[in-house]
Amino acid sequence: DVKVTQSSRYLVKRTGEKVFLECVQDMDHENMFWYRQDPGLGLRLIYFSYDVKMKEKGDIPEGYSVSREKKERFSLILESASTNQTSMYLCASSPRGGTYEQYFGPGTRLTVT
């Protein structure tokens, strides 16, 4: 059974803190993605990676960075958290090619106070 796990389900951080969100997949997928979900805005792509040490900006990369040192792990970093980064963060993975279906983790609800 395919599995994408995220390090925390709920996280509360203070403005200005550096925040790390971790995502691990056990399906040997090449592609990994970070999205945020906000009411009325749907899922918006922050960053994605199609290989180890490779990354590309999505639609809303400002204020975020990512790291992919191993194939199974993709980290999202908020360099200096701000209140407008309060959101649900979703990680996904997919195999290269194929049906383009992405497999999602359970999400991390981040609150920045």
Add this chain to the structure above:
Amino acid sequence: DQQVKQNSPSLSVQEGRISILNCDYTNSMFDYFLWYKKYPAEGPTFLISISSIKDKNEDGRFTVFLNKSAKHLSLHIVPSQPGDSAVYFCAARPIYFGNEKLTFGTGTRLTIIP
């Protein structure tokens, strides 16, 4: 610029009836479309997909219809069941080789009334 739009934020349907969720897109380079279902506090799960070379794809109670000329797709759920209550996202992928990104719509919250 919202390339994939779901104009109905919410929809309520009686149990046993048909649920129809709609999605419009603007980018003519999209060639593959997917529907995802999301329960609260869970990640989205894949439901059904359709390639642009087809106009219909069926999987049990779920059918997706694609009208390329109108840049419109719809998801039909028949019959609707209480467990179908969730947020539904449509997503699209462009034809460019090597582009594995999906563009998601804003979602429609479906409530099935027992």
